[in-house]
Amino acid sequence: MKLVIIPEKLEDLELQxxxxxIVGLDKLSTNYCLExxxxxxxxxxxxxxxxxxxxxINKNIFNDELEYLEKSLKSLDEIGVNGVxxxxxxxxxxxxxxxLKLDLVWNQTHLVTNYNTxxxxxxxxxxxxxxxxxxxxxxxxxxxxxxKTKTFAxxxxxxxxSHTRRSxxxxxxxxxxxxxxxxxxxxxxxxxxxxxxxxxxxxxxxxKILNGVxxxxxxxIDYAVINLFNLEDKEKLISMVNDVMNGLDREEQLxxxxxDYTGFLFKKTIFKVKKDEK
Amino acid sequence: MRNKKIELLSPxxxxxxxxxxxxYGADAVYIGGKDYSxxxxxxxxSIEEIKEACLFAHKLxxxxxxxxxxxxxxxxIDGVDKYIKEVVDxxxxxxxxxxxxxxxxxKDNYDVEVHLSxxxxxxxxxxxxxxxxxxxDRVVLAREVSIKEMKEIIDDINxxxxxxIHGAMCTFYSGRCVLSNYFTNRDSxxxxxxxxxxxxxxxxxxxxxxxxxxxxxxNLAKYIKDLIDINVRSLKIEGRMRxxxxxxxxxxxxxxxxxxxxxxxxxxxxxxxxxxxxxRVANRxxxxxxxxxxxxxxxxxxxxRQELSNQDYLALATSYDKDKKILTLIERNYFKxxxxxxxxxxxxxxxxxxxxxxxxxxxxxxxTARHPEEIIKVEVDLPIELSPYSMLRKxxx
Numbered sequence: 001m002k003l004v005i006i007p008e009k010l011e012d013l014e015l016q017x018x019x020x021x022i023v024g025l026d027k028l029s030t031n032y033c034l035e036x037x038x039x040x041x042x043x044x045x046x047x048x049x050x051x052x053x054x055x056x057i058n059k060n061i062f063n064d065e066l067e068y069l070e071k072s073l074k075s076l077d078e079i080g081v082n083g084v085x086x087x088x089x090x091x092x093x094x095x096x097x098x099x100l101k102l103d104l105v106w107n108q109t110h111l112v113t114n115y116n117t118x119x120x121x122x123x124x125x126x127x128x129x130x131x132x133x134x135x136x137x138x139x140x141x142x143x144x145x146x147x148k149t150k151t152f153a154x155x156x157x158x159x160x161x162s163h164t165r166r167s168x169x170x171x172x173x174x175x176x177x178x179x180x181x182x183x184x185x186x187x188x189x190x191x192x193x194x195x196x197x198x199x200x201x202x203x204x205x206x207x208k209i210l211n212g213v214x215x216x217x218x219x220x221i222d223y224a225v226i227n228l229f230n231l232e233d234k235e236k237l238i239s240m241v242n243d244v245m246n247g248l249d250r251e252e253q254l255x256x257x258x259x260d261y262t263g264f265l266f267k268k269t270i271f272k273v274k275k276d277e278k
Numbered sequence: 279m280r281n282k283k284i285e286l287l288s289p290x291x292x293x294x295x296x297x298x299x300x301x302y303g304a305d306a307v308y309i310g311g312k313d314y315s316x317x318x319x320x321x322x323x324s325i326e327e328i329k330e331a332c333l334f335a336h337k338l339x340x341x342x343x344x345x346x347x348x349x350x351x352x353x354x355i356d357g358v359d360k361y362i363k364e365v366v367d368x369x370x371x372x373x374x375x376x377x378x379x380x381x382x383x384x385k386d387n388y389d390v391e392v393h394l395s396x397x398x399x400x401x402x403x404x405x406x407x408x409x410x411x412x413x414x415d416r417v418v419l420a421r422e423v424s425i426k427e428m429k430e431i432i433d434d435i436n437x438x439x440x441x442x443i444h445g446a447m448c449t450f451y452s453g454r455c456v457l458s459n460y461f462t463n464r465d466s467x468x469x470x471x472x473x474x475x476x477x478x479x480x481x482x483x484x485x486x487x488x489x490x491x492x493x494x495x496x497n498l499a500k501y502i503k504d505l506i507d508i509n510v511r512s513l514k515i516e517g518r519m520r521x522x523x524x525x526x527x528x529x530x531x532x533x534x535x536x537x538x539x540x541x542x543x544x545x546x547x548x549x550x551x552x553x554x555x556x557x558r559v560a561n562r563x564x565x566x567x568x569x570x571x572x573x574x575x576x577x578x579x580x581x582x583r584q585e586l587s588n589q590d591y592l593a594l595a596t597s598y599d600k601d602k603k604i605l606t607l608i609e610r611n612y613f614k615x616x617x618x619x620x621x622x623x624x625x626x627x628x629x630x631x632x633x634x635x636x637x638x639x640x641x642x643x644x645x646t647a648r649h650p651e652e653i654i655k656v657e658v659d660l661p662i663e664l665s666p667y668s669m670l671r672k673x674x675x
Contacts, residue, residue: 060401060420060451063427090404093411110456110467111376114350120379134459135351142352162455162475165422165568168491171575176485187479187489189461195481206460269459271348271470 001216001245004054004152005238006227008033013048015235017242020052020223022085025072030059030200031160033229038075045079056085058107059200060165070094077102083128095125103127105152109160110134118147128152131221133159133210137265140219150222155212156237157227158194158205159263168202169195184230194230208261213254215265216244233257284505285512286536287343287440288529291519292321296331296342298667301624302526303533306341307331308374310518313361314354315345315469325364332369341371347395349453349467350377359383366390372415376453381412391415393440397467399451403431410437416511421447422568425501429508438511443498444528444556445516447567449475449491478581492579497564499532499553503539523591523610526622526669527559534626555674558590590672592619593647593654598664604637607647607654607670614646618673624665630673631658 002019005012013021023041024032036044045053055076061069069090076084077100085107086092095104105128106112106121118129130152131140144151173180184196192207209231215224226241228234237257240250288304290296296307309331310322323331328344335342344365348354362373362384372391375381376398384392393416394400394409401420409417416438419428423441432439448455456466457474464470481489496516498505505513513536515528531552538544557564565577593607605621613619613633620630638644639653647654 060399060422060454061405062423063402063430066402066404088402088405089398089400089408090402093404093408109454111349111453113467114352114355114379116352116355117350117377117379120382134456134465139352146352159460161460162450162457164450164454164491166449166491166493166573166578168449168578171578172481172484172487172489172580174575175580176487178483178485181483185482187481189477189479193479204457264459267463269463269465269468269470271465271468 001221002052002223003238003241003245004052004223004225006032006157006225006229008228008230008234010034012228012234013044013051015238017238018051018226020054020082021048022054022056022225024056024058025076027199028057028059028061028065028069028072030163030198031203032056032058038072038079041076041081042079045081052082054083054085054105055081056107057091058085058087058109061088061090066090070098073100073102074098085130092121092124092126105130106149107152109163113139115143115146118143118149118151122148128223130225134264134269136268137214137219140215140221140265144220144222151220152223152225153212153215153219153221154210155215155224155226156231156241156258157210157225158207158230159210161193161204161206163201163203165201167197169197206261206263209258210263211254211258211261212263212265213241213244213251214262216241231258282511283540284510284536285440286529286532287512287514288525289445289515289518289520290331290525293323293327293331295520295522295525297334298522298624299525299529300335300338300340301665301667302529303537303624303626304340304515304529306343306371306512307335308343308345308514308518310345310469311361311365314348314350314358325368328365328368328370332371336369342369343372343374343393344370345374345395346380347374347376347397348469349397350380351468354468359387362388374418378409378412381409381414385413393418395452396420396442397452399453402427403434406431406435406437406439410435416440418442418514420452421496422451424571425504425508425569428505428510432509439509440512440514441505441510442496442516443502443505443513444496444532445520446562447493447496447516449493487580490579490581493567493573494563494565494577494579495560496567497553497556497560498566498569499535499556500549501566501569502532502535503544506536506539521591522594522667523669523671524559526624526667527555527671530622530624530626531555537626551674558672558674559588561588590674591669592617592672593670595621595664595668595670598660598662600660600663603657603659605656605658605660605664605670607656609647609650609652609654611650612646612648613670613672619670620673621660621668621670623662623668627662629660629662630675631660634658 024035288299458466
């Protein structure tokens with residue numbers, strides 16, 4: 001199992017004991033703190049040659065962005081990044097059309113939920129699948145055993161819950177007649193959630209940090225991902241995760257560092273509701 | 279303008295709704311089966327009901343599409359092929375699917391159309407091309423696509439394109455929202471959506487209103503001609519869980535608008551009237567969202583739920599005795615002698631009148647109809663043979 005970080009800042013790449021990193025691509029990513037140009041990505045690749053470099057192109061793409069997408073994919077192919085995470089099928093279409101060598105990661109956030117579809121994409125030239133955070137550990141293990149794709153899964157970090165093209169914070173504050181400060185905000189119903197807006201739209205994240213230590217000990221995923229966004233004690237976290245990957249018991253310390261929220265690893269969602277529960 | 283007339287596609291949550299929407303002028307209807315559809319908590323159709331639905335529709339030379347658009351988990355795959363075969367044998371005209379594995383499985387094994395679900399949030403020409411190469415027969419575009427982008431896609435690719443024209447909107451990209459999973463443990467991508475986007479939240483920095491993300495509904499009535507002109511193939515109405523009255527009204531209005539465009543009789547008065555009819559049946563305000571501009575602050579609500587109860591629907595008409603001039607009805611909402619009402623029929627005709635005399639089931643004269651499901655008889659002179667599913671509503675003018 002390899003450890004992947006999603007850096008919050010460029011300095012995070014100086015942290016030790018990780019195998020790979022994922023950064024966003026300028027104008028074609030969403031929810032990546034680092035969204036870089038192809039040139040900047042090439043510099044990173046040269047600077048950290050022993051780390052695998054993945055680039056996320058995970059926004060919904062519109063026609064006026066297709067030319068830039070094609071140009072960017074050609075550049076990333078030339079640079080030789082280890083893989084491109086994609087949401088929009090235009091990326092896969094272009095890989096085929098342009099005969100690009102670069103490997104792809106199926107990364108349709110909440111839709112990567114079964115091994116058959118992983119295998120469909122594998123047959124269509126996609127090497128990796130980034131599993132949804134809303135499936136159970138049992139489902140993850142079944143996918144790992146039956147899918148031909150190599151698997152990524154978020155192990156630590158704030159899970160994303162939703163993404164819209166709408167500028168929800170700008171709109172809200174306009175209605176409130178308060179200038180929007182451009183910062184991340186907190187919304188609260190019974191619990192608290194994080195909400196942030198950029199040029200691609202608005203995203204809402206769960207307010208607790210996923211503690212997926214069991215993915216390290218009880219699953220066969222190929223890439224365990226730590227999203228460093230908004231986390232403290234990053235070095236300590238990565239060090240503990242390495243300890244766990246080396247067979248040491250650090251569950252208690254991890255819980256005291258980031259909490260014990262395990263997401264859907266042990267909680268199966270339902271979708272047919274009994275009449276009296278509607 | 280294309281030779282082939284544009285398709286009006288309506289939802290139906292059960293067999294009766296299916297019949298009503300087809301009779302009111304839908305060219306095709308989309309339904310969910312008992313499994314694998316994104317409205318897991320609607321009544322949905324059994325295989326026997328799908329057969330009956332297809333027979334009914336095909337007799338009218340109309341079509342039935344079945345949604346198979348959940349995001350499949352490992353456990354959902356067992357049995358899906360058997361189900362697809364049963365549905366194909368039942369006579370379905372197309373499946374609406376989002377998962378490319380399921381698309382390729384259907385295309386490899388069955389001779390039936392596949393439409394790409396909006397759940398896939400397809401927003402550009404190359405994505406459409408990808409799915410065309412995968413043998414998809416039609417793509418339902420994301421609701422975030424503008425009419426300019428629709429035209430570019432249609433002009434560039436010889437493939438049927440379907441767009442939403444009316445009904446509730448997701449706040450988020452379809453497929454990119456699992457708020458329901460996190461808030462209520464109900465899986466939004468497998469049909470369990472609990473509509474968290476209509477909740478109200480406290481927000482740091484807010485002053486007056488709570489933070490809400492609820493959107494107004496979609497209404498593209500005034501853009502139908504533009505959509506026909508750019509060669510959109512199918513116009514889709516949202517709402518498999520909507521009432522008979524809602525469906526009859528919305529389908530009926532769009533049928534009239536489309537037909538009037540094709541025979542060059544649509545004028546501003548008619549469009550304004552149909553917009554009024556559509557507005558009266560809506561329980562939220564409407565907007566065109568992304569069609570001509572990026573959706574903005576005017577397309578949302580800021581003060582929690584804004585749903586209005588609608589009591590325009592007065593009764594379902596069951597028979598008309600021409601000799602005695604008695605219209606028999608099943609009451610739905612309160613009305614009384616002196617009320618101005620209108621009877622509307624599946625053929626699009628509307629008869630306005632004032633309720634002057636009415637009777638209960640025992641033929642005793644009454645002045646109010648106040649009990650839902652009560653049989654009511656109204657004395658009125660109508661120049662018609664009553665068609666099934668004609669309805670009485672408050673006069674709209």
